[in-house]
Amino acid sequence: MIQSIDHAILLPAYLAAGTAVLVFVADLVTPRRAVSLSLGVLGALAVIVAAVRAPQGRRTFCLPEGCSYVYDKQAAVVAVAFAALTAIVLVLSATTRAEPGEYSFLLACSMTGGVVLGAAGDLITLIVGLETLTLPLYALVALRRGIRSAEGALSLFVVSVIATAVALFGAALVYATFGGVHLDQLAKATPTAQLVPVATLGAVLLIAGLAFKVAAVPLHGWAPATYDGAPLPVTAYLSTASKLGGVIALLLVSGALLDVRPTTRAVLAVLAVATMTVGNLGALRQTRMVRLLAWSSIAQAGYVLAALVVSGPAAVAYTLFFVIMEIVAFGVVIAARNDGDGGRIADYRGLARRSPWLAGALVLALAGLAGLPPGFAGLFAKFTVVQALVDGHWTWLAVIVVLNAVLALAYYVRVGATLFADSDEAPTPIRWPITAALAIATALALVVGFLPQWVLSAVGY
Amino acid sequence: MILIALLALPALGALLAFLPGRTGRLAATCAAGLTFGLSLRLYSTDSGYWYEFDRAWVPALHLRFHLGIDGISWPLVVLTTLLTLLCCLYSLWKTPDNRLIGLLLALQVGLLGVFVALDLVLFFVAFEVVLLPMFAIIAGWGGPKRRHAARKFVLYTLLGSMLLLIGVVLVINQTGTADLARPAGTASLAAFVFLALGFAVKAPLWPLHSWLPDAHSEAPTVGSVLLAGVLLKLGTYGLIRVAIPVAPDGAREAAPVLAALAVGAILIGGLICLAQKELKRLIAYSSVGHMGFVLLGIATMTATGLQAALIGNLAHGLITGLLFFLVGALKDRTHTGELSELGGLRESSPQLAGLLGFAALASLGLPGLAGFWGEAFAVIAAAQRGWWLAAVLAAVGGALAAAYLLRLLRKVTHGPSTLKLTGPAGYELAAWAPLVVLTVAVGLAPLLVTGVTGPAVDALVEAFTK
Numbered sequence: 033m034i035q036s037i038d039h040a041i042l043l044p045a046y047l048a049a050g051t052a053v054l055v056f057v058a059d060l061v062t063p064r065r066a067v068s069l070s071l072g073v074l075g076a077l078a079v080i081v082a083a084v085r086a087p088q089g090r091r092t093f094c095l096p097e098g099c100s101y102v103y104d105k106q107a108a109v110v111a112v113a114f115a116a117l118t119a120i121v122l123v124l125s126a127t128t129r130a131e132p133g134e135y136s137f138l139l140a141c142s143m144t145g146g147v148v149l150g151a152a153g154d155l156i157t158l159i160v161g162l163e164t165l166t167l168p169l170y171a172l173v174a175l176r177r178g179i180r181s182a183e184g185a186l187s188l189f190v191v192s193v194i195a196t197a198v199a200l201f202g203a204a205l206v207y208a209t210f211g212g213v214h215l216d217q218l219a220k221a222t223p224t225a226q227l228v229p230v231a232t233l234g235a236v237l238l239i240a241g242l243a244f245k246v247a248a249v250p251l252h253g254w255a256p257a258t259y260d261g262a263p264l265p266v267t268a269y270l271s272t273a274s275k276l277g278g279v280i281a282l283l284l285v286s287g288a289l290l291d292v293r294p295t296t297r298a299v300l301a302v303l304a305v306a307t308m309t310v311g312n313l314g315a316l317r318q319t320r321m322v323r324l325l326a327w328s329s330i331a332q333a334g335y336v337l338a339a340l341v342v343s344g345p346a347a348v349a350y351t352l353f354f355v356i357m358e359i360v361a362f363g364v365v366i367a368a369r370n371d372g373d374g375g376r377i378a379d380y381r382g383l384a385r386r387s388p389w390l391a392g393a394l395v396l397a398l399a400g401l402a403g404l405p406p407g408f409a410g411l412f413a414k415f416t417v418v419q420a421l422v423d424g425h426w427t428w429l430a431v432i433v434v435l436n437a438v439l440a441l442a443y444y445v446r447v448g449a450t451l452f453a454d455s456d457e458a459p460t461p462i463r464w465p466i467t468a469a470l471a472i473a474t475a476l477a478l479v480v481g482f483l484p485q486w487v488l489s490a491v492g493y
Numbered sequence: 494m495i496l497i498a499l500l501a502l503p504a505l506g507a508l509l510a511f512l513p514g515r516t517g518r519l520a521a522t523c524a525a526g527l528t529f530g531l532s533l534r535l536y537s538t539d540s541g542y543w544y545e546f547d548r549a550w551v552p553a554l555h556l557r558f559h560l561g562i563d564g565i566s567w568p569l570v571v572l573t574t575l576l577t578l579l580c581c582l583y584s585l586w587k588t589p590d591n592r593l594i595g596l597l598l599a600l601q602v603g604l605l606g607v608f609v610a611l612d613l614v615l616f617f618v619a620f621e622v623v624l625l626p627m628f629a630i631i632a633g634w635g636g637p638k639r640r641h642a643a644r645k646f647v648l649y650t651l652l653g654s655m656l657l658l659i660g661v662v663l664v665i666n667q668t669g670t671a672d673l674a675r676p677a678g679t680a681s682l683a684a685f686v687f688l689a690l691g692f693a694v695k696a697p698l699w700p701l702h703s704w705l706p707d708a709h710s711e712a713p714t715v716g717s718v719l720l721a722g723v724l725l726k727l728g729t730y731g732l733i734r735v736a737i738p739v740a741p742d743g744a745r746e747a748a749p750v751l752a753a754l755a756v757g758a759i760l761i762g763g764l765i766c767l768a769q770k771e772l773k774r775l776i777a778y779s780s781v782g783h784m785g786f787v788l789l790g791i792a793t794m795t796a797t798g799l800q801a802a803l804i805g806n807l808a809h810g811l812i813t814g815l816l817f818f819l820v821g822a823l824k825d826r827t828h829t830g831e832l833s834e835l836g837g838l839r840e841s842s843p844q845l846a847g848l849l850g851f852a853a854l855a856s857l858g859l860p861g862l863a864g865f866w867g868e869a870f871a872v873i874a875a876a877q878r879g880w881w882l883a884a885v886l887a888a889v890g891g892a893l894a895a896a897y898l899l900r901l902l903r904k905v906t907h908g909p910s911t912l913k914l915t916g917p918a919g920y921e922l923a924a925w926a927p928l929v930v931l932t933v934a935v936g937l938a939p940l941l942v943t944g945v946t947g948p949a950v951d952a953l954v955e956a957f958t959k
Contacts, residue, residue, distance in 0.1 A: 404625055404626075404651070405622040406625070407604075418662050419666075423665050427659070430659055434655035437651070438655055449643075452632075488551065
C-alpha cells in the first residue's frame, strides 16, 4: 500500500530533528559554546514559526482505522510550547559547565520527541515520541559530573524503564482487547464483555506508566534526587518540558479511554489526590531550593491530574500556566546561583536587597505557583481547574484541590519571606543571556496573567 | 471610566513607590490623596448604580471587568481611601519606607476592587489581591512574633478564600452567570454555605476568628488600622453583596445559624475581652464582638438589619481604626502593651488619655457617637424578626462591651503614673482628627450614611424577597 505523506504538517518535526543534526555537525566543525547554543535557539525559533504556520486540522500516515499523525490546534500549541521551552532553557544554559555541543544536541532531540508527541494519533507514535523526549534526559542529567548527578541519572533511568515497561504492557493489553492502537478507534470501540476487565487493566497500567513522566505518586521518588543532582537548566527542562510531555501523553490516552472505562477516571482521581497531597507534604520539610521546587512540582502535577479527570483542555491550560511560572522560578535560581547547584533556601536570604529584580521575579513565580496575585496566571490556572471539576460534578475533588492550595502556600510564603530577610552578602553578577531569558519568561508570565484567555482559547477550554 | 481611575490611581501609586528616596514616598502618598478625592467625587443619591463599567476579560472563566458603585459600596470605598491616605501620611513620618507605602497602595487596589466589582469572578480576584500585601505588611514591619502571626493570617485567610472560590464556581455552575448587578438568585444552599464560610473567616465570625488576635497584636499600627478598618469589612460586604443576593433561599435557611453564631461572637468576644491582659489583643477581640453585631444585622435579612450592618461596618472602621492608631501611639511611647504595666495616662499625657477615652466610649456604643446606631438597630432588627432571645443576648453583649472598655480605661488612664510621655505629635493628630470628626458626625447624623445606603438596601431587599 502506498501512503501519501503530508510533509507540510511534518515540517515542525523535520525542523526539530534538523536542528539536532545541525547542532551536532556544527559542533564537529566549530566546537564553541556560543555557536552550539545559538544554533539550537535558532532551530527552536524556526520550529515555533513552522508550528504556527503549518496547516492545522490535517492528518497523515493514515490507515483505514485512523491516522498516526494528527496535526490539530493542540498539536500546534504543544509544538510551540516545547520549542519555546527548549529555546529558553538553551539560553539559560549560557554558563552551564557541560559539553555545549552534546548538550544542545540532546535538548534538540528531546524537543523533537515533544513535537511528535503532540501530534501522535496512535499509541505507538505516542510512546515513541515520549521516549524520544525522555531518553536524552538521562544523559543530560548526568552531565554535571559528581556522585549526586550520577545517582540522579540512575534513579531516573531505572524508574523510567520500569514505567515504560508498564506503559507498554498496558498498551499491549489495550491492543489485544480493542484490536487497534489508533486513538480515534479506541475512543469509539468497546471490547466484548468478557474482555472488559483486561481492557480496564490495560488502560490503568498505561495511565500508571505514563504518570511516571509527570512524577505522579507513587512513581514520584525519582524527582527530588534527580532535580537536585542535574545541572540547573536541565532541571528546569525536566520540570517543565518533560512534565508537559507527560501531561500530553496522559491527555491523549485518557481522552481515548476515559469514556469507555469509568474505572480509569477513578484511578486518575486517586492518583491526583495522592500526588498533590504527598507533593505538598514533602515540600513542607525541604531545606534545599531545588528539592522544594521538585516536591512542589509533584504537587502541581496532582492538580493537573485532577483536571484531567474531567477536562483535557483544563489540564493543558493548567500545565501551560504552570510551566511558565516554573521556568521563571528556575530562571531566578539559575541567575542567583551562577552555575552552582540550587543551594539551600537559606542561601537566598536577602536576595531582595542584593538583586531586587530577581527577588521580584521569584515572588511573582512563587505567588503564581501558589495561585495568588500578583501571579495572576497561577490564580487563573487554579480557577480553571476548580471550575472544570465543579462543572464536571467532582466538587469533592475540587475541595481537595483548594485545601492543598492552602497547604502549599505554607512553604511558598516561607521561601518568599526568606528573600526579604536581612543579609549582607554581595550581589553576584548575572550574564546577559540569562537576564534576557529570564526577562522574556517573566514578561510572558505577566502577559498571560492579564490575558489568560489567550492560553484558554489556544487549548480550547 | 472614573471607576477605572479609582483602581488605576493606587496601582500607579504603588509603582511610583519604587522611585528612590523621598520622591517615591511623596508620589505614592499623593496618589493616595488623589484616590481619596476621586472617591468623594463619586458621590450621588441615585438608587441604582451610580457608575458602571463593563468589558469582557476572560470569557472562558466568566470573568468580566465589570465595575459599579452604589449606595452600599460607596461608604466603604470612602472609608478605604480615607484610611489608606491616613496610613500613608502616618507612615510618611513614622516609618518612612517606600516599600511599606507601596504595599499600602497595592492593598488598596485589592480592597477597592472588591468593593466595586460587579462580577463574581472579578470579586474573587480582587479578594485574593489583598492577601499577599497584608502578609508582607505584617511580616515586614510587625512585632517580635510577626513571622508566625503573618503566616497564620495568610494561611487562615487563604483557606477562607479557597472556600469562597468553591462557592463562586458553584454559583456560576448553578446559575450560569457571574453577574452581581443582576444576580439570578437561584444558587443552592451548598453554594451559600461555601460563600458564607469564606466570608466568615474574613469577617471573622466566631469560631473562625483565631487568626485575628495574633495578626493584630503583631501587625504594625498601619497594618492593624487597615486590617480592622477595612479588611474585616470584606467579609460582611461579601455577605451583603454576594452571598445573600445570589443564594437568597439558601441564606434564609442558614440565617438562624448565622444569627446564633453572631450572638455567640458578641458574647464570647466580650467575655474574652474582659480577661485580656494585652491592649492590642483586647481591641482585636473587641472587633470579633462588633462584627458579631454586623453579622446579626445581616442575618435578619431585613432592610433595617442590613442598614444596621452597613452603618455598623462603617462605624467600626472609623472607631477601631482610631483605637488602633491610639494604641499604636501608646505602645510606641511605653514599649509595652501589657495592661498591668500601663497606668496613669491621665497624668502623663492628658491628650492621649482623652482621645482614648473618646474612642473607647464610641466603641462601647455610646448614643451620639457612630458606634451606637449599628448595634442598636441590629438588636432592633433581630427583635422585629422575632428573634427575641438573640436580641436580648446581643444587648447583654453590648453591656459586656461597656464593661471591658471601662476596665481598659481604668487600667490605662488611672492609677499611678509610671512614665513620662510625650503628647501626640502633629502628624499623629492629623491622622486621627478626621476619624474623630467622622465618628461624631455619623453619631449625630446617621442620615449621612443611611441616606446614601437606604435606596440601595431597599432595592437589594426587594430583589431577594420577591
